[in-house]
Amino acid sequence: MSKTFIINPEKCTGCRTCELTCAYTHTVNNQPGISRIRAFNTKPPMERGIPIVCLQCDSAACVEVCPVGALQRNLETGAIDVDYERCINCHACYSACPFGNILIEPVNNRIAKCDKCGGEPQCVKFCPTNALEYK
Amino acid sequence: MVKIKINDKIVQAHKWETVLQAAIRAGFEIPSLCYHPSLKADGSCRLCLVEINKGGKTKIETACTVPVKEGMEVKLDTAEVIKHRKNILEMLIAQVPDSPVLTELAAKDGLKDIKLAKGEDVCIKCGLCVRICKERIGADALAMQGRGPDVTFTPPFGEAPESCVGCGSCAFICPVQCIKYENNFADIKIWGKNFEKAVCSECGMPLEHTREHIELMKSRHEIIKEEEVLVCEKCSRKKTLETMKNIVDGQLTFKKMGR
Numbered sequence: 001m002s003k004t005f006i007i008n009p010e011k012c013t014g015c016r017t018c019e020l021t022c023a024y025t026h027t028v029n030n031q032p033g034i035s036r037i038r039a040f041n042t043k044p045p046m047e048r049g050i051p052i053v054c055l056q057c058d059s060a061a062c063v064e065v066c067p068v069g070a071l072q073r074n075l076e077t078g079a080i081d082v083d084y085e086r087c088i089n090c091h092a093c094y095s096a097c098p099f100g101n102i103l104i105e106p107v108n109n110r111i112a113k114c115d116k117c118g119g120e121p122q123c124v125k126f127c128p129t130n131a132l133e134y135k
Numbered sequence: 136m137v138k139i140k141i142n143d144k145i146v147q148a149h150k151w152e153t154v155l156q157a158a159i160r161a162g163f164e165i166p167s168l169c170y171h172p173s174l175k176a177d178g179s180c181r182l183c184l185v186e187i188n189k190g191g192k193t194k195i196e197t198a199c200t201v202p203v204k205e206g207m208e209v210k211l212d213t214a215e216v217i218k219h220r221k222n223i224l225e226m227l228i229a230q231v232p233d234s235p236v237l238t239e240l241a242a243k244d245g246l247k248d249i250k251l252a253k254g255e256d257v258c259i260k261c262g263l264c265v266r267i268c269k270e271r272i273g274a275d276a277l278a279m280q281g282r283g284p285d286v287t288f289t290p291p292f293g294e295a296p297e298s299c300v301g302c303g304s305c306a307f308i309c310p311v312q313c314i315k316y317e318n319n320f321a322d323i324k325i326w327g328k329n330f331e332k333a334v335c336s337e338c339g340m341p342l343e344h345t346r347e348h349i350e351l352m353k354s355r356h357e358i359i360k361e362e363e364v365l366v367c368e369k370c371s372r373k374k375t376l377e378t379m380k381n382i383v384d385g386q387l388t389f390k391k392m393g394r
């Protein structure tokens with residue numbers, strides 16, 4: 001079994017370090033991309049953040065809807081990875097994801113999703129409160 | 136695995152690969168226009184020529200259509216190959232003189248002094264748009280008749296194809312970028328047709344797709360649910376957050392989120 005994200009909302013302070021880390025890790029045309037993880041700060045009375053990131057679904061809508069099979073499970077990391085050579089930029093996956101976890105990079109209009117940083121998720125490493133774990 | 140030789144390098148290729156695929160994987164560069172990894176190769180641009188030696192016989196062939204075979208020897212950029220490629224490029228540039236893609240390829244082969252007969256066409260008739268629309272998107276809006284220089288488009292280039300859903304894939308895949316596509320805030324323009332984008336059922340903001348494209352996706356995939364696909368990314372995330380919040384608050388229990 002590949003490792004998976006564990007999210008502990010009770011520890012999240014909503015500092016959004018994960019977002020910054022993600023944006024800087026994934027550079028697009030030598031510019032930091034957008035963050036594939038987002039820590040939403042919930043409104044009072046529940047003062048805390050909840051990080052939301054791709055769940056790498058077993059039976060994923062994005063994989064199913066892609067007309068060219070550009071989204072495929074990476075057997076090593078367990079992540080669903082995008083093959084940008086195959087992708088024809090139809091953005092079907094973007095609409096299909098019921099959780100809003102696929103994004104469009106404004107710099108090049110291509111889709112972006114969490115790839116678990118190839119097995120070493122940087123957001124987890126930089127989360128100061130251990131609200132994100134990977135095991 | 137199959138062993139082949141490309142220039143002087145031994146390359147391990149998969150049995151199902153073509154010479155072009157094996158070469159790309161091994162890091163070689165072969166000029167190509169009508170090859171796309173998502174479609175079966177059909178060898179229409181003839182640019183990917185290489186010299187192939189199979190059992191002592193040497194032939195110039197299109198790398199994208201020839202399957203690999205044990206012991207095959209492939210040579211890229213031989214004098215003969217470059218000569219043929221220059222001819223092909225010259226023909227293509229005569230058709231589409233303003234294409235940066237073609238000019239760049241020509242420059243690599245040292246092709247200068249191209250007779251710039253001002254071509255009227257903007258399209259090199261490679262057929263990628265027709266095939267992606269039919270074979271992958273499933274809209275089957277475009278068609279081409281004939282081969283070579285006599286190819287004609289139905290409907291004629293620039294006119295709106297009837298069953299087009301405005302997905303924009305043809306414009307994306309076109310190697311010489313000659314299909315005009317505009318993705319605006321609330322509409323998409325392609326083939327001279329103006330499509331309104333569908334709107335989010337929660338906040339009313341325009342979505343990424345046209346209503347027609349969403350209908351097509353729904354008809355092709357059971358997993359696409361109207362109530363999910365008509366929600367924008369931001370509202371989808373809000374809903375996810377709502378669910379997570381309820382789990383945290385103990386109002387909902389979930390063994391596992393996602394599908």
Ligand code: SF4
Nearest residue numbers: 054055057060062097
């Ligand atoms: S992008 Fe969305 S549909 Fe695809 S695996 Fe992630 S959560 Fe599931």
Ligand code: SF4
Nearest residue numbers: 066087088090091093
């Ligand atoms: S945008 Fe690319 S990865 Fe997403 S569905 Fe379309 S072809 Fe597949």
Ligand code: SF4
Nearest residue numbers: 268299300302303305
């Ligand atoms: S935009 Fe229209 S013509 Fe082009 S691939 Fe999509 S449906 Fe086909």
Ligand code: FES
Nearest residue numbers: 167178180181199
């Ligand atoms: S890429 Fe091989 S013929 Fe066009």
